[in-house]
Ligand SMILES: *[C@@H]1O[C@H](CO)[C@@H](O)[C@H](O)[C@H]1NC(C)=O
Ligand SMILES: *[C@@H]1O[C@H](CO)[C@@H](O)[C@H](O)[C@H]1NC(C)=O
């Protein structure tokens with residue numbers, strides 16, 4: 371973590387005097403970039419392994435009432451303090467409202483040394499692909515929402531990447547209907563970024579780990595022209611439950627299956643709850659030499675206790691939080707997980723030519739034409755607010771925080787927020803790729819109408835095919851790969867229990 375201590379930065383402190391609260395500079399976090407199958411710090415060139423949690427307090431639809439997980443600095447300060455206690459360097463968020471102001475929460479995350487992997491979809495109708503009839507939902511209005519998320523978040527250097535979709539393909543029907551639409555959304559996002567955004571923020575996909583097409587879907591998403599291929603892949607896997615080993619969990623097979631994958635791959639969800647309490651034994655294995663060559667770490671499902679019962683903390687209605695047993699277990703495991711460095715993994719070239727077919731999915735290589743060509747060429751108009759790091763006004767939450775035994779913590783200050791105050795002017799603002807400059811730092815946060823109901827609450831998104839996090843997290847829970855005790859020829863057989871519960 372670097373603090374700004376230059377003379378010019380100090381000189382700029384005068385400009386901060388109009389702030390009522392003490393304003394603290396966001397310390398900077400370097401953008402990550404992708405080199406081969408690894409995330410790398412673009413400045414230090416250190417390889418980066420993700421230690422994360424999935425973060426969506428209140429569940430999927432909590433962003434609809436004018437708030438989302440990154441819109442309230444006081445709640446962010448509470449949770450980011452807890453993220454530091456967990457030893458995280460990354461969080462994943464499933465749904466945001468791009469018209470809200472996320473500047474202070476993103477700056478707080480940066481100060482705490484934490485990156486964000488962000489899904490661009492929401493459970494609101496019109497803001498996700500219908501997995502069975504994707505052509506009904508692949509519209510200009512949908513892509514407008516996606517581009518708004520890109521605009522809102524790509525100005526933050528601690529945005530690690532975007533997920534174009536989460537488990538859109540999760541059964542045999544969607545495996546036929548959706549693959550080329552997922553690739554089309556990836557293509558549109560990458561084209562939009564390449565035309566309109568300075569930093570080439572990576573675009574990935576978060577896959578349900580279904581053995582029928584684990585390898586074929588990832589190969590299909592990896593291949594082809596640069597702008598049609600994902601930049602990284604997340605895998606939602608719950609196959610390590612309780613007391614297991616690298617082999618007994620069949621992580622060894624997972625590693626073999628992705629050994630040739632040319633891009634970064636990591637667990638975008640892990641943390642089976644079939645055996646409670648969770649001890650997160652798998653963390654040591656994920657960061658061990660046998661695994662860290664292929665997997666760039668992982669993200670535990672999930673921070674807050676919700677109906678699906680995966681929480682690391684309880685959040686009460688008064689906004690106080692309390693650690694649960696799993697919180698303590700995970701912080702212990704993350705603290706002792708170290709990755710020494712790359713072994714002799716040889717770089718695999720990304721296949722720019724696709725195969726003629728991919729097993730158990732429709733690997734149609736003709737992608738639908740984009741419905742948003744004009745937006746991709748010209749960008750959203752300049753009234754759309756692009757996020758940027760700002761001075762921090764909240765260093766510690768005013769919500770109460772309790773440890774697992776019920777003792778209230780007295781010092782809840784986030785480490786890294788105590789650097790020299792500087793003006794927010796020192797934060798580099800996103801400028802238009804074409805050089806027209808001047809991002810609208812003060813430009814209102816309203817982008818109004820053309821996106822179908824962003825934040826409007828017009829949700830019937832839990833209808834069939836919504837890729838809502840609540841649906842997917844439940845499906846992930848149910849789709850846990852469990853070891854079948856029946857063995858065939860000594861090889862453990864996985865039973866894939868696929869079930870989708872719509873909230
Ligand atoms: C902040 O840093 C201090 C000193 O290194 C450490 O004792 C404390 O645990 C840290 N706080 C958090 C939330 O990580
Ligand atoms: C899905 O397709 C695979 C491969 O074709 C098949 O083995 C499996 O039985 C199918 N599953 C269902 C639920 O139809």
Ligand SMILES: *[C@@H]1O[C@H](CO)[C@@H](O)[C@H](O)[C@H]1NC(C)=O
Pocket residue numbers: 617622
């Ligand atoms: C794990 O499985 C591999 C085969 O995939 C085998 O070669 C190896 O000996 C096993 N390791 C242990 C500790 O059982």
Ligand SMILES: *[C@@H]1O[C@H](CO)[C@@H](O)[C@H](O)[C@H]1NC(C)=O
Pocket residue numbers: 585626627628629630
């Ligand atoms: C990985 O590549 C090796 C060498 O080309 C090959 O033998 C192996 O089958 C491949 N593995 C997968 C899962 O495709």
Ligand SMILES: *[C@@H]1O[C@H](CO)[C@@H](O)[C@H](O)[C@H]1NC(C)=O
Pocket residue numbers: 675684692693694695774
């Ligand atoms: C979390 O909340 C649940 C349900 O309200 C309660 O049963 C449990 O004891 C709480 N756990 C902690 C550690 O506060």
Ligand SMILES: *[C@@H]1O[C@H](CO)[C@@H](O)[C@H](O)[C@H]1NC(C)=O
Pocket residue numbers: 550734735736737738739
């Ligand atoms: C492949 O996808 C394109 C675009 O959606 C479609 O027009 C075409 O019919 C599909 N081809 C096959 C063989 O399904």
Ligand SMILES: *[C@@H]1O[C@H](CO)[C@@H](O)[C@H](O)[C@H]1NC(C)=O
Pocket residue numbers: 564565747748749804
């Ligand atoms: C921005 O540049 C891209 C090519 O890099 C071009 O297609 C697009 O029309 C330009 N947009 C504007 C507003 O000039």
Ligand SMILES: *[C@@H]1O[C@H](CO)[C@@H](O)[C@H](O)[C@H]1NC(C)=O
Pocket residue numbers: 444764768
């Ligand atoms: C906590 O701080 C916020 C401002 O960040 C304020 O609106 C709220 O009233 C405070 N709550 C308490 C309980 O002090």
Ligand SMILES: *[C@@H]1O[C@H](CO)[C@@H](O)[C@H](O)[C@H]1NC(C)=O
Pocket residue numbers: 398399400401412413527759796797798799
């Ligand atoms: C973001 O990263 C780029 C590349 O390292 C750097 O030039 C820029 O100053 C950074 N922006 C901020 C606000 O730190």
Ligand SMILES: *[C@@H]1O[C@H](CO)[C@@H](O)[C@H](O)[C@H]1NC(C)=O
Pocket residue numbers: 514750751752753817818819820821
């Ligand atoms: C800017 O974009 C918003 C949302 O996309 C739209 O409602 C508005 O009319 C546009 N303004 C101009 C001047 O094009």
Ligand SMILES: *[C@@H]1O[C@H](CO)[C@@H](O)[C@H](O)[C@H]1NC(C)=O
Pocket residue numbers: 495828829830833
């Ligand atoms: C609800 O979804 C259906 C498609 O399933 C769509 O035709 C309808 O317009 C949606 N209604 C609202 C209020 O979003």
